[in-house]
Amino acid sequence: MTDPRMLARWHESQRPRLVAIAVNLLGDAAEAEDVVQEAWLRLQRTDPAGIDNLAAWMTTVVSRLSLDVLRSARRRHEAPLSAERWRSHADAAPTPEEDAAAADRVGVALLVVLETLGPAERLAFVLHDVFGLSFPEVAAILDRSEAGSRKLASRARARVRGAAPSRTASRADDRLVAAWLRAAREGEFATLLELLDEGAVLRADYGTHSETIRGARDIAGRAALSAALAARSTRILVNGRPAVAAVVRGRVVSVMIFGIHHGRITALEVLAGAERLRTIAGLDEAVGLA
Numbered sequence: 001m002t003d004p005r006m007l008a009r010w011h012e013s014q015r016p017r018l019v020a021i022a023v024n025l026l027g028d029a030a031e032a033e034d035v036v037q038e039a040w041l042r043l044q045r046t047d048p049a050g051i052d053n054l055a056a057w058m059t060t061v062v063s064r065l066s067l068d069v070l071r072s073a074r075r076r077h078e079a080p081l082s083a084e085r086w087r088s089h090a091d092a093a094p095t096p097e098e099d100a101a102a103a104d105r106v107g108v109a110l111l112v113v114l115e116t117l118g119p120a121e122r123l124a125f126v127l128h129d130v131f132g133l134s135f136p137e138v139a140a141i142l143d144r145s146e147a148g149s150r151k152l153a154s155r156a157r158a159r160v161r162g163a164a165p166s167r168t169a170s171r172a173d174d175r176l177v178a179a180w181l182r183a184a185r186e187g188e189f190a191t192l193l194e195l196l197d198e199g200a201v202l203r204a205d206y207g208t209h210s211e212t213i214r215g216a217r218d219i220a221g222r223a224a225l226s227a228a229l230a231a232r233s234t235r236i237l238v239n240g241r242p243a244v245a246a247v248v249r250g251r252v253v254s255v256m257i258f259g260i261h262h263g264r265i266t267a268l269e270v271l272a273g274a275e276r277l278r279t280i281a282g283l284d285e286a287v288g289l290a
Contacts, residue, residue, distance in 0.1 A: 007048060011040055014055060017131075018062050024126045025066040028249055029232055035065045056137070063123060063141045070119035117156050124149050125156035173260045177235055177242045180258075180265065184223045184230035192220035197264035207273025219268065229254075238280055255280060 015036060022032035039061040043054075051057045117125065120142055127133040127141065128149075139149040176195060183191035196216035204211040213219050223230070233244045236255070243257040255277060259267030271277055 007043075010054065011043070011058075014058060018058060021059065021126065021131060022062055022066050024130060025063070025123060026069060027247060031069060032066075035062055035069065038065055059127075059133070059137075060141050063127060067119055067123055067142075070122070117159065120144075121152045121156040124152035125160065128153050129157060172263065173242050173258070174235075176260060176263065176265065177244065177258055180223075181230060181233060181235065181244055184233075185227055187224045187227045189220050189224040192223050193217065195265055196220055197261065197266040200264075200266050200268070202268040202270065204270035204272070205276050206270075207276045252277060 018036045018039065019032050022035045023029055026032050026035070039058055042061055043058065048054060123142060124138050127138050128135060133141075135146050135149050135153070138153070139146045142149055142152075144152075180192065180195050182188075183195065193216055196219055198216050199214075200216050200219055202211075202213040202219045202222070204213075213222060229246050229248075230244075232248055233246045233256075236243050236245045238255065238257050241257050242260070243255055245252050246254045246256075254270060254272035257269040257271075258265055259269070271280065
């Protein structure tokens with residue numbers, strides 16, 4: 001594939017998968033975008049005719065760049081990383097589109113456990129268990145033996161499984177919150193309005209002050225203006241209830257818990273600020289707490 005236009009189109013088709021890998025590894029959407037862009041620039045400086053498998057080559061470059069970021073002195077002194085996405089090992093290997101859409105709910109305890117994984121453990125787990133790469137492929141990226149890579153993934157898997165949440169929220173509620181998050185990311189006021197009960201109430205506790213917003217239109221309007229924060233949010237469970245956690249540079253900065261009745265969102269509880277977030281079981285142990 002030597003035609004620059006064909007190469008650019010190919011890259012766009014692969015980009016969602018590559019960004020999803022980087023986000024899972026780094027826990028930060030902005031850093032993930034930077035890593036994928038750098039990988040693309042490196043590909044442009046390379047003769048693609050000499051690359052047997054472009055997808056594997058780009059996966060390797062993105063993974064190694066992410067590993068460099070994880071190991072950097074700057075990141076070591078910052079808060080640990082947050083789990084942007086988590087997928088069960090039992091899931092089938094995802095397509096690029098599925099990778100981009102993969103944002104399964106994770107429990108708060110699982111979020112904390114993923115933050116404690118070392119860079120190599122995190123990479124082995126994410127690439128093998130989440131994205132379905134073989135252990136020989138993971139070993140080549142890590143520059144370790146296949147047996148060593150298996151041990152890394154096994155240790156990570158044991159810690160993750162120990163924290164895996166029981167799913168008490170229904171699939172319908174799950175889909176509703178996923179639709180809310182998508183609409184908020186796009187600033188789609190009309191869609192947000194459809195998801196809300198007319199008499200919905202949002203109560204926010206920021207630690208220093210509180211706020212109450214009543215009515216679907218006012219709540220949808222506020223959410224539509226929060227696309228930047230929604231883009232950094234991931235679905236979680238809080239005491240079995242569907243929720244979303246906003247993660248900025250590896251730190252949980254706010255949690256929104258949903259009340260759902262008859263297929264509509266009737267209540268939203270927002271908690272922000274370190275003191276309020278520590279009242280949520282599991283978050284008090286997270287070093288990445290804002």
